[in-house]
Structures are given as structure tokens and as C-alpha cells.
Amino acid sequence: MTLVSTNERGIIYKIARYALHDGPGIRTTVFLKGCPLRCLWCCSPESQSGEPELAKREELCLTCSVCTGEPETCPGGALERIGREVTAQALLKEVERDRPFWRRSGGGVTLSGGEPLFQPQFVKEFLQRCRERHIHTAIESSLFCKRELLEELMDLVDYFQFDLKAMDREQHLRLTGLDNRVILDNAATLLRSAKSLLTRIPLVPGCNDGEPNLRKLGAFLERHRPGAFLEILPYHRMGVGRYEELGRAYPLPDTLPPTKEEMERALKILREYPIRVINEGGR
């Protein structure tokens, strides 16, 4: 691939340093803003829109008589601007501060989101710059992207991490707002050819934890990559506050995290397949 000479800009909303669950080693995870999916359980609603936006923490609001609406001048610190524009070059410089930690731990950079592949030019340039500087790269994606893009990325990404949220088309559409055909197709490609990857399922009671979905998932992994790792992420409600700050309604007001029994039931079903199932936190 040729060197990208443009200086692509992307929108990111967070950089997590000392991230331990987004690939091998100590990682620096960049969260890109914007996602085509609208998963009902999404815990980072601020990642969904591709534009910068404002969040407000009501308990900090001093109800000033003249509210400028600008976070920079908010005396109570109630307003927060989410999302900023960066060039690939500047972002690289920022994350590379963690290089000493990557070197020791075999870590590197992870692009997450939102959906990182929603900003393909920026992501490609960034990853290419990482390649030039021998930085280990990982990507955490929904895999809702063009097949050609994925193929381009195969050379630029050392480690893929993706969710398979629901195997049934209708169910996927209902839970995420999108058809899953492209996703499954891309997942199959990755499972068959990528060197290093991790498949995950967010286990959301009443949404995707039914036996048929779990069996289809197990069979899918068995077919495309026997022995593949599958991590189960139990649903959590830590995003609820974020919806309030953005003035949106939480889509799953009554859903509770899976009980220990529900987790064990899912594990039991999935472990019938020749894949390696891991429980979040147990690694």
C-alpha cells in the first residue's frame, strides 16, 4: 500500500490510557465518534452521533441567568463538549506518549468507538502511520463495513475484536437497527483469515440470550474457526447516566444484568461447541 500523504481528520470523543481489555498488553484506546448501529443496550450513547455534541450534568448546573451554552464558560462545569477533531498525525503523537508502556507489555493502540470504520480514510491513514512506526494495532468494530475496506485493513491491523450481537437477521434489525448480513459475511472472512482476533457477545437478558441465538453463534464460530475464542460480556447499566446527560431516554429501562444462573446457562450452551468461551474478567 502506498503512503497516505493527505492529513485526514477524524472525530474522536475519548482516549483511554492503561486499557487492559482492548487487545494484548497495556493499550491506549481511541474512541471514534459516530456509529451506524443503535444497539438498545449501548452504554456510550455519546458515541453514536458523528458530530460533536453537548452533555449536561444537571446536578452541577448553577442555573445561571445568562447561560451561554458553551462548556468553556460554564462556571459549574455542568456542560461538557463531547467529540473533537484531530488529524491522524496529531492523534499518533498524542497516543505515542504511551510507547514505553506498550514496549514493556506488548501493547499498542486500539481504535474503538462508536464505529471506527465509519471514518475509513482517517482510520486507514492512522493505522498506516502506526505501521510505519511499528506500533501494534487493534480495532474494535461492529464489522458493518464494505468488504473491500476490511480487506485493506487486514494488512494494517494486528488484532480484531468484534461483537456478534444476534445471528438472526430480524432479531439483529430489531436490536440494533441494522441488517446483519454484511456483518456476518465480514465476520466469516475474518474468522477464516485473520491471524489474531476475539469474538464477543454482549449478553442482554430478554434481547439476545435465547438458546436459539446462542446455538447459532456457537455453530457459526465452529464452522468458520474451530477453537475460536468467544468472550461473554454481561449486560450492565452503567450507561444510564449518560443518556440523562444527553437528554435522551434509555431504551431498556427495565432490563437487568444477567444473573449468575443466566450467565451459567449461556456458558453451558456455548461450551457444547468446539470453541473457547471466556467469561469477562476471568482472563
Add this chain to the structure above:
Amino acid sequence: MSQPVTERREQTIRRITAMKKRMILERPTELLPERALLVTAAYEEHAAEPPVMQRAYALQKVLAEMTLFMDDDELFVGHPSPRPRSPIVCPELGACWILDDLDSFATRSADAIGLTEENKFVLRDCLTKWRRSSLDAVVDRLLSEEVKNALDEGMITVGGRGTAQGNISINYRKLLAKGLRGIIGEIDEKLRTDMPRDIEGTKKRTFWKAARISCEAVITFAHRYADLTARKAEETDDARRKAELLEMSATLRRVPEFPAATFREALQSLWLVYTVLHIEADPHAILLGRFDQYMYPFYARDKAEGRISDEDVLELLASLWIKCTAIIKLMDSVTTRTFAGFPLFQNVTIGGQGSHGEDASNDLSRLILDAAVRARVTQPSIGFRYHNKIDPDMLYKVAETIREGLGYPAVMNDNCIIPKHLIRGATLEEARNYCTNCVETDIEGMTDSRAHSGYVNFPKCLLLAMNDGVDPDTGRRIGPRTGRLETFSSFDKLFAAYETQVAHFTRLIVDAYDLIDGAHAVHAPEPFMSSLLDDCIERGMTRQEGGVRYNFSGIFGVGLASVADAMAAVRKLCFDDRSVAPSAMMEALKNNFQNAKTLRNSCEEAPKFGNDDDYVDLIARDAAHIFCREVTQYPCMRGGFYIPELHSVSTHVYFGEVTGATPDGRLKGIAFSDGASPVGGRDRQGPTAAVRSMTKIDHQEVLQGVLYNQKFSRTLLKGPGEVAAFTDYIRTYCDLGGHHIQFNMISTEELRKAQENPSAYRDLIVRVAGYSAYFTELNRNTQDEIIARTEYEELS
């Protein structure tokens, strides 16, 4: 030894639990006058002797007559006072302040100590005799008005005014190899061959005689314990306990008089001597040195010859931890507020390098970690020496132990520290044999580095620099005239004024401490401890006179991150952005930001140390640098020189209480940053960013050490992969040149619960600064401050 493993283990747990309950958890603190009375009588009996002889006779009398303590489950004995958690009283050192505090010991908010009316009466009577002659009375007469004024204003503190100073490790190797009889042999050799030809020679002989009396007194003390254990053996009907007691009695007939032959003998020998070091002068931080090194040969031999099992060793070590925690030291009410939680700063070093630079960690290092987890008490802390050749499994085990939340082990970085000892004058082999304090490091058995000689209040120096030497809060002139913020044309001018203030107060500490150091040499020599330090016997000088091979005095800079944040805010608002007029800033500080909400908001928004932002990090680096430069230029009285340290223990709380509002947006009275760590809650970019900020400070030039206290959530160390990543994180801190890092592994929620319901959390241990303490024993302010420190939660 044929006993089943689980049964043997349960026996250990029973013993440890029982000892801990009786000696610590359910033991009320109590102040008893016994030592004070015995010492006073000895000084009266030997009124014509020079002080070093009086001290020896006092020790002799106490050891011969004091009430011996012994717990029913102990496997080795020795305790400095008649009961656990009963501090001893040193009238010869601190009669004045103890008299002043006598009515408040039992009622003070932090570290209250029980005292009956009868004992109070006896103590008052005894201490009154010392009103003019105790060390603190002498020191009070010596200190200048200028120093006293700076002390009153909370600009500085000066150590050793009414107490012995520790942070010292005796030569344990030599004690175990030669026994006190061997040491006495060395002394006799000097007395035989070195005849006085001048006054120096006379002084030397006096010291040797005093040291000889002291060593003999310790042997007698051991024999008293031998008699006691033998008597207890006769009295018991329990066959197993009888056998234990008889073995202990036989051991005490041999050690510490003669060389130790087994692990048990070595432990008994060093512990009895350790006890006596407390009885002699009761300094804080008598270090246990490189325990896993000097004890290893005994462990390895006993193990190979089937005399001891790892479970036996665990039991002995856990007992050692409990016995250490059972000792508490009497401290004045101000000190107690800032050093809360009865810390003694005892420390055990593990890991590190051998004399050829090889990895020295061994099976005993691992057992020490296991024993500390089993005992779960506050003392002694463990300092783990990291270096490039460390066994990865050892580092992993250290990380797992950190996860236990005891607040230790702290990680000390050989890569940074060994060169410091070379700069301080040691040979390479000596440098590799350093042992740890809480943050400071010393070469075992041959260094007297006087940590806590004084503390400088950095943020208050800045306030004076902004206001021509006048405290904006009180309007009082405290420091030299260096101009006003309104007249400075650039930030550099402000920084130069700050340098002048720091230089002035550093100089005041040096002036004061030199006098104190001299007073210790004349009035408070320690002939017994000196006899176990290289090269006191050879030179014929006590450690107070400079008999030890390497001498230093440590000055601590307090509130580095606070002052860097404050300077960054002034630089940004008053010089770079010019958005705030200097006069408006001064006015706001004077009024504690009242009616200046917007200005205070801007101050808080300015760059803060701990976020990998050069704008403020380099100010911290420069502030550290000028402090180091000022401190190291002064020679100290015992030879050697003053050395800097960025560590505050908990003086940052006290200095914060007595300092007005600062330009970083901090209100009057709020605590400053701890050690060199970022201000609690202000490091928001994750641990790697905080580490990068921390290591922009040049740790190499801070010769006595740099404390980095980082609070980590236990959730970050759940599984083996996370523990492994944590070890890489520690390695990286060391790669970047860090001196020391320690972790508070606890959830804030847990701490809040402990505040509300202390009785359910008596066992909860937190790292206060250089030491661990029971959380529920700390006062509310210290608790709040611990809670405020940043907790790193995984960003999910």
C-alpha cells in the same frame, strides 16, 4: 514434622489470630511510667558521669529491672514496654513536650493513648525534674527567634527536637555472625590498644566503656527472659507449649550473646536487640534491613537439614509482623495529627541485587510476602527492590501482594537508587546492599541519613514570593522581600522570587538542624545502637557524633504538585493569557476566593500536574531541581551533607491547614499534594499519563527519594492477565527513572463505608503516605484526604 499440612497450617492461623487479638486488636493503648522512673533514677545515681555513660547506665537499669512482657503464644520474645501498644516515655529527650501534652494524651482526636490519673501524677512528678535538662529543653534554648517564628507560621518543621531520630538499620549480619560477645571483644581490643593521648582519645574510651556496659546489659536482659520462659515452662501443663518454652529458654541463653546458629536463634537474637534499640532511645523507623538476605543462610541451612519447614517460617514471620505492630511510639499532638495511625515506619527490604549485580530474591523473599498477607497488620512495611534482572515470578508475586490492599510492598527502583548511593559516596558493592525506609534508602548498617531533619512548605513559599515575603492570608512578614506579583514583568521573575524564598527557608532548617544535631551528640548519644553500626567502634564515636561511615541529613519538600499547579495557574492567567490582573489574583487569595467564583473556576481550569502536560509538569521539574540544588550545598554536622527528598509523610495535611488559599484554586486550610504525587483527583488522564508527569521530575538528583503514592482500584487487577499488565506498568515506571511507587488498592466506596461504620472495618488497612495504617484509627481529615485521592477506574 510429620504433622499433616492442613493441621499444621490451622495451628499457625490459631496462634497468629490469638496473638493479634491479644496484642493489637483488643489491646487498649496505655501510657506507663516505668521506663521514665528507671531512667530518672539511673541519671540520679550517676549524676557525675558524662552523658554517654549516663545513657549506658540508664539502659542497664531499665533492662535489669523493667517488667518483662510475654504473650502466651509467642515463639520468640522481647517487647520494649510492660505491655503491647504501651509507648515508653523518654524523659531525657522530651520531658517538656510530654508534660505539655500530659492532659491531652487520653482525649486527643488522633492516636489517643490511655493514661490513668495515678500514672499521670507519677509522670508529672518525674518529668518535672527534667524541665531544664531534657533534650527538648536544650534545643528550645538553642533555636533562634527567626526559626521559631518560621515554625509557628508553618513555613517549616524541624525534626529531632524532643525525640531520637531513626530511619536507620543496624548491621544485622554482624550481630548474627559475631554475637554481642564478639562485639564486646572488638571493644575490648580498642580499649586495650588505644590509649588516650588527647581529649579525643578520652572521649573515645568513654564511648567504648559505655558501649560495653550496654552490650553486657542486653545479655543480662536475654538471660532474664531465659529465666522467665523456663519458669513458664514449669508452670504449663500443655506438653507442646512446654517444649516450645524450653527451647526458647535455651535459645535465650545463647543469643544475642553468641553467634546465631539457626533461623530461630537468628530471629530471637535480632528481635531482642531490636527491642533494646527502642528501649535505649525509642526512635521511629528502626529498619529491619535486607531481612531476606541476612536471614537466608539460616533458612537454607535449617531447611536442608530438616530443622524447619516453610510453615514454621511463616508462623515466625507472621509473629514478627504482629510484634512490630504491637510497638507504638509516643508522639506529640501536632505530630500525631500529621503522622496519624501509630506509624513506626519499620521496614523490611526484599529482592534487589547481590554484590555482583545478580538477582538476590529468593524463597525467603516470597515467604515474607505470604507472612505479611497472613498477619494483615500495619507494620512493618515491605520495600521491594526492583531491578532489570528480577525474577519475573517474583515481580508477579509482588503485584499479587499489592492487590491484597495492605498498602505494601512499595516498589523501589535499583536502577535509579544505586547510582544515588554512588553519588553519596558508597562503593558499588555497598551501594548494591542498600535497604529501604518508607521512601529513603540507606546502606545497611553503615548509614545515618536522618530523614525528617526538616520539611519546607513549598506552596507557602510561593505565596510569599507573590507578596514580597508577606503572608497574604495573615498580612504578617515571614520571608525575605522579593517583590510583588504586580511588579513582575514575566513568570521567570516570579519563579526567581520563589527560588529565593525556598533558599531562605531551606537555610533556616539547616541552621536549626545543625544545632539540634549538635545537641543530640552532646546530650542524647546512643552507645548501644552505635556499637552495631559501622564504623562507630572503630572510630570511637557514637552515631550522634558522626561515628557512622555515611552521614546525611534529609530535608523534605512538601506540596510539589500543589505549588506546580499554583504556578501554572498564575503563569497562564496573569502572564500568558493575561486574563486575570495580578492585583485581582492577590485580592482573591487574600479573601479565600470569596466572591471570586469565576476567577477560581479559571484557576481550576489551568493545567494540572499529573496529566502529561509539559506546561505544568516542567514547572514541577524545575521547582524540584532548585530545591535539590539548595539542599545539597550544605555540609552536615556529622560529616556528609544535606540531601533532598520529595515526600511529605502527612505533613502536607498540616502545612495545608496553616496556609491560605493558593492560585491553583485550592481554598485555605485544604491539604496539599502528597509526596511528589499529583494533587488528589486532579490527574484525570489515566495512570500512564500520571506516570509520565511523575517521571519528568529528575528522580536521580533527589538523593533521598521521591514518593509516588498511586491509588489503584482492585478491579484493575482481577485476573492473571491484568496482574501481568500491572507488572509491566511497574517495570515501565522504573524504565522511566522512577525512584519509588506504592499503591493504595481499595475502593472509595469501601472507605466511605468504613468511615460510617468503623467497628466493622477495624482490619482495613490503607497507605497513608510512606506507611500503612488502620483506616479507622485515622482522623476524619486524613480519612477524607485518602478518599479524595484519585481512584483509577477502568474506562469501559
